[in-house]
């Protein structure tokens with residue numbers, strides 16, 4: 001746990017907000033901790049400090065740290081394993097957020113939470129909006145949807161950001177898996193009939209900061225004007241195969257990685273425990289209209305991550 005100096009809880013925008021980050025060792029949590037460093041005093045915890053599946057520990061954490069803003073980037077994210085660990089996935093992804101929301105409501109704190117494109121079944125041709133009806137194909141998607149609903153049904157001031165295909169310079173993600181596999185194999189078969197928007201932990205953390213600091217400063221008006229659910233992903237869309245091509249187009253130049261031969265395959269030829277949506281591209285129009293925030297294209301966000309990795313290939 002990183003524990004910074006404390007100051008009294010205050011909803012006074014002239015004071016810096018006290019921030020609690022849950023899930024600080026995850027891809028997004030690491031970026032949030034860095035990007036919010038100068039916003040206010042931070043308490044950042046991961047699962048060795050709190051088990052989000054344990055309501056008593058979660059309540060105790062919030063009461064002890066007395067935050068003005070809770071950033072919850074912790075989640076059960078093992079999409080395939082969730083199929084055989086449904087109770088645990090729901091405890092972490094639905095019960096945990098419910099308790100955070102109850103505690104946030106109790107002290108009038110803002111709860112920021114992240115959800116997933118996998119709440120949708122992928123059947124739509126166009127990008128999914130916040131008005132579209134979720135119909136998760138997987139236990140993971142259902143558990144995240146239940147987390148959204150628990151927060152929406154609470155009295156907490158909240159921002160739920162649904163995002164997609166998250167990756168960054170650290171952690172478990174498609175980019176780092178591709179770079180590792182390229183060192184082991186000459187040929188990779190990659191799914192080409194699932195479309196989404198790869199989104200970096202860096203872009204997500206920056207956009208979150210812009211919105212949270214604006215909310216705190218009163219720039220977006222009263223709570224009923226901004227509290228709610230928003231889609232937040234990098235602009236554009238691509239298949240996993242196209243994403244892999246873009247990764248190796250950059251990695252072979254910048255990181256000196258030998259690009260493997262890439263073979264496009266259908267999802268039916270790559271069976272996984274959990275089904276995934278065919279099209280999970282999110283429309284970010286509501287986010288832009290409400291907060292004036294737009295994430296970069298997935299290509300330029302990828303450039304930024306590659307630049308961060310440069311100089312330390314294979315360090316993850």
Ligand SMILES: NC(=O)c1ccc[n+]([C@@H]2O[C@H](COP(=O)([O-])OP(=O)(O)OC[C@H]3O[C@@H](n4cnc5c(N)ncnc54)[C@H](OP(=O)(O)O)[C@@H]3O)[C@@H](O)[C@H]2O)c1
Nearest residue numbers: 023025026027028047051052074075077114116163165166
């Ligand atoms: N990754 C994606 O592709 C993706 C796509 C769409 C949406 N999202 C959402 O975006 C958010 C951030 O995801 P991410 O990619 O940063 O996830 P991540 O890298 O898997 O990080 C999640 C963090 O939560 C922690 N955690 C897991 N179980 C916990 C528990 N019981 N108590 C406390 N902490 C626990 C994990 O710790 P351990 O590592 O020790 O388990 C990990 O540090 C999540 O809400 C996720 O659902 C992710």
